[in-house]
Amino acid sequence: MTTTAPTTTGVPRARSRRRVKPTLALGLVLLVPFVLAALAPRLLAPYSPTDFDYSAILQAPSAKHPFGTDNFGRDVLSRVIHGTRVDMQIAVFTTLFPFVFGSLLGALTGFVGRWADAVVGRVADLVVVFPFLVLVIAIVAVLGPGLTNMYIAVSAVGWVAYWRLVRGEVVAHKQTEYAQAARVLGFSPTRVLLRHILPNAITPAIVYLMTDMSLGILLGASLGYLGLGAQPPTPEWGVMVADGKNFMVTAWWISGFPGLALTLAGVTFSLIGDGLADALRPRS
Amino acid sequence: MTAVEGDALLDVRGLTKTFPAPQGLVDRWRGKPRKVVRALTDVDLTVRRGETLGIVGESGCGKSTLARCLVRLYPADRGSVRYAGEDVLSLGGDELRRYHRRVQMIFQDPFSSLNPRMTVGQVLREVLTVHRLRPREGMDARVTELLSLVGLPAEAAGRLPHEFSGGQRQRIGIARALALEPECIVADELVSALDVSVQAQVVNLLLELQEKLGLTVLFVAHDLRLVRHLSHRVAVMYLGRVVEVAPTNVLFERPAHPYTRALLAAAPHLDPAHRVDAPALSGELPSPLDVPSGCPFRTRCPHAFDRCVTERPELLDVGAGQQVACHLFDPAASAGGR
Amino acid sequence: MSAAESVLRVRDLDVRIPTPRGELHAVRGVNFDLRPGEVLGLVGESGSGKSVTLRALLGLHRKPVRVTGEVTYGGHNLVGMPERKLRDVRGAQISMIFQEPMTALNPVLTIGEQIRENLREHRGVTGRAALARATELLDLVGIPSAATRLADYPHQFSGGMRQRAMIAIALASEPRVLLADEPTTALDVTIQDQILRLLLRLREQLGMSVVLVTHDLGVVAQTCDRVAVMYAGRLVETAGVTDLFRQPRHAYTLGLLRSLPDAGAHRRPLRPITGSPPDLRDAPRGCAFFPRCAFGTDACLGAEPPLVPLSGERATACVHHAQLPAVGEVLV
Ligand SMILES: Nc1ncnc2c1ncn2[C@@H]1O[C@H](COP(=O)(O)OP(=O)(O)OP(=O)(O)O)[C@@H](O)[C@H]1O
Ligand SMILES: Nc1ncnc2c1ncn2[C@@H]1O[C@H](COP(=O)(O)OP(=O)(O)OP(=O)(O)O)[C@@H](O)[C@H]1O
Ligand code: SF4
Ligand SMILES: [Mg+2]
Ligand SMILES: [Mg+2]
Numbered sequence: 025m026t027t028t029a030p031t032t033t034g035v036p037r038a039r040s041r042r043r044v045k046p047t048l049a050l051g052l053v054l055l056v057p058f059v060l061a062a063l064a065p066r067l068l069a070p071y072s073p074t075d076f077d078y079s080a081i082l083q084a085p086s087a088k089h090p091f092g093t094d095n096f097g098r099d100v101l102s103r104v105i106h107g108t109r110v111d112m113q114i115a116v117f118t119t120l121f122p123f124v125f126g127s128l129l130g131a132l133t134g135f136v137g138r139w140a141d142a143v144v145g146r147v148a149d150l151v152v153v154f155p156f157l158v159l160v161i162a163i164v165a166v167l168g169p170g171l172t173n174m175y176i177a178v179s180a181v182g183w184v185a186y187w188r189l190v191r192g193e194v195v196a197h198k199q200t201e202y203a204q205a206a207r208v209l210g211f212s213p214t215r216v217l218l219r220h221i222l223p224n225a226i227t228p229a230i231v232y233l234m235t236d237m238s239l240g241i242l243l244g245a246s247l248g249y250l251g252l253g254a255q256p257p258t259p260e261w262g263v264m265v266a267d268g269k270n271f272m273v274t275a276w277w278i279s280g281f282p283g284l285a286l287t288l289a290g291v292t293f294s295l296i297g298d299g300l301a302d303a304l305r306p307r308s
Numbered sequence: 309m310t311a312v313e314g315d316a317l318l319d320v321r322g323l324t325k326t327f328p329a330p331q332g333l334v335d336r337w338r339g340k341p342r343k344v345v346r347a348l349t350d351v352d353l354t355v356r357r358g359e360t361l362g363i364v365g366e367s368g369c370g371k372s373t374l375a376r377c378l379v380r381l382y383p384a385d386r387g388s389v390r391y392a393g394e395d396v397l398s399l400g401g402d403e404l405r406r407y408h409r410r411v412q413m414i415f416q417d418p419f420s421s422l423n424p425r426m427t428v429g430q431v432l433r434e435v436l437t438v439h440r441l442r443p444r445e446g447m448d449a450r451v452t453e454l455l456s457l458v459g460l461p462a463e464a465a466g467r468l469p470h471e472f473s474g475g476q477r478q479r480i481g482i483a484r485a486l487a488l489e490p491e492c493i494v495a496d497e498l499v500s501a502l503d504v505s506v507q508a509q510v511v512n513l514l515l516e517l518q519e520k521l522g523l524t525v526l527f528v529a530h531d532l533r534l535v536r537h538l539s540h541r542v543a544v545m546y547l548g549r550v551v552e553v554a555p556t557n558v559l560f561e562r563p564a565h566p567y568t569r570a571l572l573a574a575a576p577h578l579d580p581a582h583r584v585d586a587p588a589l590s591g592e593l594p595s596p597l598d599v600p601s602g603c604p605f606r607t608r609c610p611h612a613f614d615r616c617v618t619e620r621p622e623l624l625d626v627g628a629g630q631q632v633a634c635h636l637f638d639p640a641a642s643a644g645g646r
Numbered sequence: 647m648s649a650a651e652s653v654l655r656v657r658d659l660d661v662r663i664p665t666p667r668g669e670l671h672a673v674r675g676v677n678f679d680l681r682p683g684e685v686l687g688l689v690g691e692s693g694s695g696k697s698v699t700l701r702a703l704l705g706l707h708r709k710p711v712r713v714t715g716e717v718t719y720g721g722h723n724l725v726g727m728p729e730r731k732l733r734d735v736r737g738a739q740i741s742m743i744f745q746e747p748m749t750a751l752n753p754v755l756t757i758g759e760q761i762r763e764n765l766r767e768h769r770g771v772t773g774r775a776a777l778a779r780a781t782e783l784l785d786l787v788g789i790p791s792a793a794t795r796l797a798d799y800p801h802q803f804s805g806g807m808r809q810r811a812m813i814a815i816a817l818a819s820e821p822r823v824l825l826a827d828e829p830t831t832a833l834d835v836t837i838q839d840q841i842l843r844l845l846l847r848l849r850e851q852l853g854m855s856v857v858l859v860t861h862d863l864g865v866v867a868q869t870c871d872r873v874a875v876m877y878a879g880r881l882v883e884t885a886g887v888t889d890l891f892r893q894p895r896h897a898y899t900l901g902l903l904r905s906l907p908d909a910g911a912h913r914r915p916l917r918p919i920t921g922s923p924p925d926l927r928d929a930p931r932g933c934a935f936f937p938r939c940a941f942g943t944d945a946c947l948g949a950e951p952p953l954v955p956l957s958g959e960r961a962t963a964c965v966h967h968a969q970l971p972a973v974g975e976v977l978v
Contacts, residue, residue, distance in 0.1 A: 201421035205481075208379045209435055209488065210408035219434075220423050306424030306470070360913075366834040367805075473922050474692075503691040503861065508905040508918030515915060530835070533864075537907030537916070556912070574839035576864030578906065580887045583868055587843045589836045592804050 048299020054292040061108035069102035073259040082275045092277035094268065100277055104285050107259040111289065114171070114244035114253075114260075115237040121179040123233050126186025127226060133187075134194030134225075135217045141191070148184045156181055160243070161252065169252045171244075178243065182236070186229050193225035227304045234297030238290035245286055261286045316390075317492060317524050318355035318378065318411075323348055323387035325373055329597055345596045347373040349548045351387070352623055355492070360518070360525040362539030362556070364532060364571070366593055370548040371528045372416075375496045378526070379413045380404060391492075409439060412485035416497035418477035422469040428455070428480055429465030435487040450487075458483045458513060475506035479513065486517070492524040500529060511538065532575045536560050541629070544568045547596060547604040550623060554630035564632040567605045603635065611636060652679035653823055653855045654703070654740075659715035659725075661695070661702050661879075668927040672698045674879040676715075677953065680823065685849060685856040687866040687887070690876030691902075693923060696859045699876070700825050703857075704742055705732045719823075738768040741816035745828040747808035751800040757784070757811045758796030761818050768819035783814040788844055806837035810844070817848065824849075827859045842869050863902065867891055872959070875899050878924055878934035881953055885960040893972055895962040897942070898935045903973045933965065941966045 061068055071077075077097035085092045091100035133141040151159070163177035197203055198221060206216045245262025247253030254260035256267070261282040268278030326344040336342075347370045355361050363371050376382045378389060380396065389396040391411060399407050415421035422431065432451045436442045442450045452462040458479040469477055478498065485493060498514070499507040511534065518525060529535050535542055535556075542559045544552040544567065552565040563569045573588035591608040594600055600607050606616040615635050623633040661673035673695045680686055688696050702713045705724055717724040719735060727735075744750045752760060761780040765771040771779055777796075784792035787810040800808055809829060816824060826845070830838035846869060849856055858870060866873055866887065873890045875883040875898065883896035894900040901919040921938040924930050932947035933939070939946070946965045953963045964970070 201415040201417050202423045204376075204381055205413070205415055205421050205484070206423075207381060208408055208413045209438070209484070210405040211434075211438055215438070223425055224423070306468075366836065475922070504863070504902060505691060505905045505919035506922070508916035509920075511907075512915045512918065515913060532835070533907050537911070538913060570836060574836040576835075576839070576842075576862065576868040578864050578867050578891065578903075580867045580891055585843070587836075587840045590840065592806055592837065593834070 045299045045302045047295050048303055051292055051295030051297075051299055054288065055296065058108055058112060058289060058292065061105045062112040063109075065106045065109055069099075069105040071099035071102040073098065073103045073106035074257050082271065082278075084275070085277055091281040092275065094264075094275070094278045095271065100264075100281050103259040103264060104261070104281050107261045107264060107282060107285070110171075110254055110258060110260045111241050111244060111262075111286075114174075115240045115289070115293070117171075117175045118178040118182065118240035118243060119233055119236045121175070122182030123186050123229065123236070125179070126183035127190045127229050129183065130187040130190030130192075130229075131194050131217060131222055131225065134191035135198060135213070135221065137195075144187065148187055151181055151184050157243070157246070160247070161250070164247065164252045169255065171254055174244065174247055174253050178240070185232065185236070189229050189232060190225055193228060194221055197221045197225045224306070227301070230304065231297050231301040234293045234300060238293035241286060241289055241293075315357040316354045317357040317392060318353075318526075319388075319390040320351055320353040320355075320374075320378070321388045321390075323351040323353075323374070323377060323389065324385045325370075325377055325382060326385055343597050346548050346599050347596060348377065348384075349599070351545075351548075351550050353543055353550055353553070355524060355526060356541075357491075358522055358524055359540040360527055360538050362535035362542040363526065363528045363545060364530060364535050364542060365545035366571075367530070368593065368596060369545045370596075371545055372496050373548075374545070375413065375494045375526065375528050379408070379411060379494055381413075405439070409488045410490055411492045411494065412488055412490040413494040413496065414478075414481050414485050414498050416500055418474045418481065418501055419469075421481055422477060424469055427466055427468055428460075428472075428483075431480070431484055432465070432487050435484060439488060441487070441489075454483045454487055457486060457517070459509075473506075474502050475509055478502065478510050482510075482513065482517070486521075489521075490523070492526070494526045494528070496528045498527070498529070499534065500531065507534070514538070532572065544571065547594065547599055549604055549633065551605065551633045552631065553623070555628070558628050558630050562630075564626060564630060564637055565605075565634050566609045566611050566636070570608075603633075605634075651681060653682050653719070654680040654857075655716070655718040656680075656703065657716040657718070659699065659702055659717065660713070661698050661707065662712040663698075664710045665927070670926050671929070672879050672926055673702060674926075676876075676879075676881055678874055678881060678884065680855050680857060681872075682855055683849065683853050684871045685846070685858055685869055687870030687873040688857060688859045688876060689861060689863065689866055689873060689902075691861060691923060694876045695879040695926075696861075696876055697827055700742070700827050700857065700859055703825060704736050704740060705729075706742075737764065737821075738819045739821055740823040740825060741819060741821040742825040742827070743809070743812045743816050743829050745831050747805070747812045747832075748800060750812060751808060751815075753800055756797050756799055757803070757814075760811075761796070761815050764815050764818035779818070780814075783818055784811070786817070786848070787811070787814045788840065789814075806833055806841065809833060809837075809841055813841075813844070813848075817852070820852065822854060824854050824856045825859075826856060828861070829858070830865065831860070831862070838865070845869065863906065875902075878930065879926055880934065880950075880963065882935070882963045883961065884953070886958070889958070889960060891973070893970075895956060895960060895967040895970065896935075896964040897939045897966065897970060898964075900970055900973065901938070901940070933963070941969065 075098065080093050080097045082095055083089055083093040089099050089101065091104060093099055129144060133144045159181050160177045163180060164173050167173035167176060203216060203221055206220045244253050245265065248260045248262030249266040254263050256263055264282035265279045271278050325348040326346055329343040329345050331342050351374060363374065365371055373382060377384045384397055391407065396407060429451055432454055433447055436447055436450060451465050455462055455464055460476065460479055472480065499510050502510060517523060527535060527538055539556050541553060541555050543550050544565065546567050552559065552568045559568065560572065563572055570589040589608055594607055602618050603616040603621050606612040609616065621633045621635045621638065623631050624638060626632050626637050656676060656678050659673055659676040663670040663672050676699055688699065690696055701707055703717050705727065707713050713725055715725055719740065724732065724735060758780050761783055762776045765776045765779055780796055781793045784795060789795050789807055789810055803811060830841050833841065842865065845856060848854065860866060870887050873885055873887055874881050875896060877898050883894065883899050885895065890899065894903060904917045905919055907916060919938050924934055930950065933942065933951050936942045936946045951963045951965050953961045955961045
């Protein structure tokens with residue numbers, strides 16, 4: 025045990041401010057263009073994302089078309105910008121429900137234990153015996169392609185990870201002395217769970233949410249690429265990468281720039297996740 | 309059974325608590341019966357109003373389990389606990405909450421017994437709010453009052469637990485318990501994690517508060533020197549059982565049970581001139597999964613005889629308020645003897 | 647005490663640990679000699695630098711921790727010695743045991759394998775001879791039916807047995823010095839008592855010197871020949887064990903002894919040392935104990951008082967050592 029030495033008497037003085045971690049700061053800075061593009065694509069994009077221009081097909085990046093044009097003469101930059109909204113929406117919608125549902129269920133079953141825990145555990149086992157992507161594809165195949173069905177499919181599978189994470193944390197935190205102290209202080213179980221255990225147990229899930237968002241975008245892109253997600257001509261990065269695959273050698277920019285956007289978004293969320301992990305950890 | 313003298317505040321009879329032992333998958337498949345950890349077996353104990361009862365014993369002998377059963381953190385398997393005549397083990401809902409207002413616990417670990425995300429003020433205010441102990445206006449004054457009661461400045465209210473030293477956190481734990489104005493405090497290894505110099509500060513605080521508020525204290529600890537200093541009476545536990553209870557001076561000057569004698573002899577004396585060569589006790593504590601038959605101490609006891617294997621000694625009165633669970637002290641016994 | 651007699655000679659030992667909030671000067675100019683066959687107690691409160699000192703003796707600190715000074719063993723300075731050469735000393739001539747045996751034992755090797763590994767590495771003993779020696783060692787530390795317990799894994803041992811096994815492993819190389827960092831703090835008193843007696847017996851039989859780190863003054867009184875008291879990274883007093891308990895010559899030692907309960911004062915207030923130790927990131931002004939000291943005067947606030955020899959084999963860093971009262975109570 026090491027006690028950080030306080031000043032000679034009383035309480036240590038200066039409550040040292042927590043500095044924002046460089047990773048978090050960088051992640052947040054990188055997020056800004058994505059947010060702007062998602063909120064106001066029309067203001068940022070120089071052209072329409074869907075209008076064909078047969079006079080300017082497969083043009084290499086130039087001052088007029090910084091990201092070049094595709095095989096229908098559409099401006100790739102404008103499509104990437106408009107795609108941001110769709111992909112950010114995918115990032116949020118593929119993760120929000122699993123996060124909320126999985127975490128709440130995890131908190132509940134971890135806290136109550138017994139049969140509730142056992143039942144949910146069996147269901148979760150059932151879900152995870154299938155590879156994630158295969159299961160999602162199967163569900164989408166049954167429901168039909170499209171973004172809404174993709175959200176449903178991902179939610180049906182994605183909650184398990186959050187359930188696991190939060191349940192494990194809650195079980196662990198239930199044993200801590202502060203949680204037990206809360207019970208002896210006569211607090212109701214609801215209060216012990218929501219006010220004391222959950223704020224401490226939710227951190228890993230929040231951090232995972234960030235990673236999951238980048239995974240969500242990639243998943244949306246993969247499904248788009250397979251033709252099961254966003255449908256053409258919706259500008260979606262995955263679909264765009266797929267559309268450009270035949271021109272990979274002659275016109276790399278058609279797939280290249282949406283691919284870059286995908287990677288950058290992934291890195292951004294990961295950075296934020298990393299930074300949050302640091303920032304949310306209580307100091308000891 | 310012995311008659312209860314004095315004013316019994318807490319009366320524990322036959323308290324028994326087991327935990328299922330962890331079992332490997334292979335054993336489970338083979339259908340082996342699941343073993344149990346016998347944490348407490350038929351514990352009888354009386355705590356009198358206003359006294360400090362010390363509870364000592366080796367690691368794993370069930371001290372914390374007893375403390376936790378008393379505050380209803382663990383459900384007991386069997387037995388009864390009466391608090392001022394009321395059956396504690398059957399309390400539920402609001403009754404349990406009222407019980408917790410009267411009987412509070414302070415935890416061992418000053419680093420984990422406080423929610424790392426709540427300031428000291430929030431911690432205290434929450435207790436006052438949940439139990440509706442103060443109207444909103446009186447709240448801040450009461451927080452300050454509680455802090456000063458445990459010797460912390462009012463500005464401590466705005467700080468998080470990690471900003472305090474070990475001894476200060478233990479003070480916060482005490483303030484939190486005192487917020488409920490309890491009559492009885494169960495202190496599980498209150499000062500074990502602290503340095504001697506800081507221990508003394510917290511012990512003084514406890515003494516002072518007890519004086520001021522008339523608290524009854526259950527002082528669970530393994531430091532015999534401190535237990536001797538603080539307690540009016542001491543209970544010695546071994547493998548889930550109480551093997552001896554006596555007034556402090558009697559216990560330390562005339563320990564009866566062979567285990568108590570060994571425990572006292574093993575505690576390192578502060579006088580270098582007072583050295584002994586032979587270890588006080590050989591052998592290790594048996595596993596609580598396999599408690600020996602008869603007397604639990606017989607595997608290490610230098611006086612064990614055949615009756616100790618077959619028959620379990622009861623906790624019997626031997627005069628001067630001393631109770632011992634050892635066949636050597638059974639007046640009815642014909643065999644054995646010291 | 648002439649330095650030639652000492653097994654281990656420590657001079658001006660300094661350990662600096664960089665932390666996010668500034669450099670922590672954890673050990674500040676420690677000097678002592680370890681004599682052949684003695685048990686030297688190193689006591690002090692949590693964070694005073696006992697473990698850091700011990701680790702520095704064996705060169706266990708890694709960058710960015712900076713260790714300077716001299717640790718002379720067998721005519722060589724261990725500080726700054728290349729890792730390869732250090733390995734011949736570490737484990738072979740100087741062994742170490744830790745507070746938490748479970749973290750120091752390898753969970754996937756049997757106890758026997760771990761003892762034999764040490765025998766092979768440091769004594770070149772292998773095969774049948776190693777097996778026989780391993781059994782002997784386990785027997786020596788008091789583990790019943792040693793031959794069969796050699797095949798056990800650490801998790802099959804109880805806490806006390808693990809600590810014994812640790813000692814057996816440490817002894818396999820027949821070291822001349824044993825560094826023990828709170829070897830009994832995690833154990834029960836009855837087991838602690840067994841382990842300490844074991845250490846004393848082994849010291850006798852093998853003629854080892856032992857440095858015993860502890861914060862339990864009772865353990866010191868019962869086990870050590872000499873005591874070094876550490877405060878805020880410095881040795882503030884060294885003395886023979888009897889002298890130390892009879893008449894401390896440093897206000898901090900006196901404070902420690904006085905803060906313990908005494909026999910005749912049931913439920914009377916104790917006398918704690920007020921305040922808490924200084925932050926070792928800021929160099930203290932004068933004596934590091936001054937802010938908590940009841941005897942301090944302006945004379946204590948000059949340069950930090952050095953450890954000066956007194957009569958006999960004592961030394962103190964207390965300016966007012968001559969004015970300190972006796973402990974004056976019955977110790978139990
Ligand atoms: N929640 C639990 N689940 C399973 N076993 C438990 C639990 N709590 C305690 N035990 C077991 O019950 C026995 C008694 O433990 P307890 O913590 O009461 O001992 P203790 O006397 O407080 O020991 P220490 O001095 O180490 O704190 C031990 O064998 C322990 O492993
Ligand atoms: N690796 C490290 N990084 C940062 N600080 C450290 C490190 N190791 C030790 N310290 C600091 O160095 C100081 C001395 O620590 P050390 O472990 O030697 O104390 P100790 O006397 O052994 O205490 P204890 O009785 O708690 O074991 C403490 O302030 C501690 O926080
Ligand atoms: S009952 Fe027997 S074994 Fe138990 S303590 Fe007494 S003499 Fe020893
Ligand atoms: Mg305990
Ligand atoms: Mg240490």
